[in-house]
Amino acid sequence: MAKVGIPRTLGYYTFFSLWKTFLEELGLEVIISPPTNKKTLDLGVQETVNDACVPIKLFHGHVMALKNKVDYLFIPRLVSADGQSTFCPKFLGLPDMVRFSREDLPPIIDNTFRIQKGRPSWFNFLYSIGKELQATPQAIIRGYWQAIKKHKKYHSLLNRGLFPEQAMENLDQPYSSISFPKSSTSPINLAVVGYPYSIFDPYISGNLLHNLRAMNIGIITPENISWAAMKKMSSRLPQNFFWFYSNRVAWSVLHLLEKTRNIDGVIHVTAFGCGPDAMLNKLLELEAKDHNQTPFLSLSIDEHSGEAGIITRLEAFVDMLSYQNKK
Numbered sequence: 107m108a109k110v111g112i113p114r115t116l117g118y119y120t121f122f123s124l125w126k127t128f129l130e131e132l133g134l135e136v137i138i139s140p141p142t143n144k145k146t147l148d149l150g151v152q153e154t155v156n157d158a159c160v161p162i163k164l165f166h167g168h169v170m171a172l173k174n175k176v177d178y179l180f181i182p183r184l185v186s187a188d189g190q191s192t193f194c195p196k197f198l199g200l201p202d203m204v205r206f207s208r209e210d211l212p213p214i215i216d217n218t219f220r221i222q223k224g225r226p227s228w229f230n231f232l233y234s235i236g237k238e239l240q241a242t243p244q245a246i247i248r249g250y251w252q253a254i255k256k257h258k259k260y261h262s263l264l265n266r267g268l269f270p271e272q273a274m275e276n277l278d279q280p281y282s283s284i285s286f287p288k289s290s291t292s293p294i295n296l297a298v299v300g301y302p303y304s305i306f307d308p309y310i311s312g313n314l315l316h317n318l319r320a321m322n323i324g325i326i327t328p329e330n331i332s333w334a335a336m337k338k339m340s341s342r343l344p345q346n347f348f349w350f351y352s353n354r355v356a357w358s359v360l361h362l363l364e365k366t367r368n369i370d371g372v373i374h375v376t377a378f379g380c381g382p383d384a385m386l387n388k389l390l391e392l393e394a395k396d397h398n399q400t401p402f403l404s405l406s407i408d409e410h411s412g413e414a415g416i417i418t419r420l421e422a423f424v425d426m427l428s429y430q431n432k433k
């Protein structure tokens with residue numbers, strides 16, 4: 107059975123269930139790279155140009171962890187997921203960036219994912235992959251329906267409060283047996299926003315979510331907000347971003363500030379060297395200020411960030427919020 111490797115970062119947090127289900131339905135074995143560790147990051151830094159953002163460096167590290175274990179690498183060219191915005195330019199060039207970084211890589215599956223007119227585009231994307239892998243039309247169609255079903259369930263689990271790894275673990279369980287988080291009873295509730303590959307990777311985020319939970323902080327992330335709810339906020343900005351993930355973050359923060367009004371502060375996890383974040387971070391800071399001076403913390407991560415430094419900043423932020431709440 108041929109093995110396909112999926113790097114555990116970037117689009118993995120959004121499309122993992124779709125990709126994995128489809129590839130397995132075609133009879134391939136899916137291998138996910140191990141969770142990020144120091145070696146993954148070091149290898150990524152070594153293989154990437156200096157001025158790339160840390161998530162792109164990390165992606166190369168995950169490719170290195172997979173390259174000798176699989177027959178194919180799965181690195182689709184992610185162009186657009188909603189037919190309006192695009193993924194950031196580094197996503198667009200990712201398959202080429204990886205391909206030209208080393209000569210000893212297995213073949214790369216790099217079909218283009220560009221949603222233009224809804225569902226048929228999803229089908230066309232998966233169909234083109236299936237055809238290249240010489241699957242029968244029947245297997246492709248069956249795989250497509252199964253993959254769409256799992257993708258919908260994955261996002262519905264996220265919208266009910268699970269984080270990506272929890273949603274992945276529970277994907278095959280019936281809803282009735284899954285324990286979803288109850289409404290927060292924490293004295294402090296925070297919006298923790300950023301790109302999913304930054305906030306949900308425990309290593310690169312300095313175990314941010316775990317550390318906040320250990321401080322008894324209620325957390326909500328953009329992944330826990332439905333696409334329909336966040337999309338409604340698109341009319342709030344005079345100009346939306348060109349980039350898919352940046353819009354998701356901006357709309358989520360606006361949704362939380364304006365519609366739910368139950369957050370005590372916003373933490374924006376931003377990657378050093380990220381072009382889109384240079385604008386997004388300022389916008390979020392100004393919006394937080396405009397909404398009752400909501401406290402805002404910008405947490406920049408790079409390959410040198412250590413967990414201890416991140417904890418110190420979190421503790422200072424949480425102390426300030428507790429003091430403010432008491433007052």
Ligand code: SF4
Pocket residue numbers: 159160161162194195196197301351377379380381382383
């Ligand atoms: S959006 Fe920013 S962090 Fe993400 S890949 Fe693009 S430059 Fe890097």
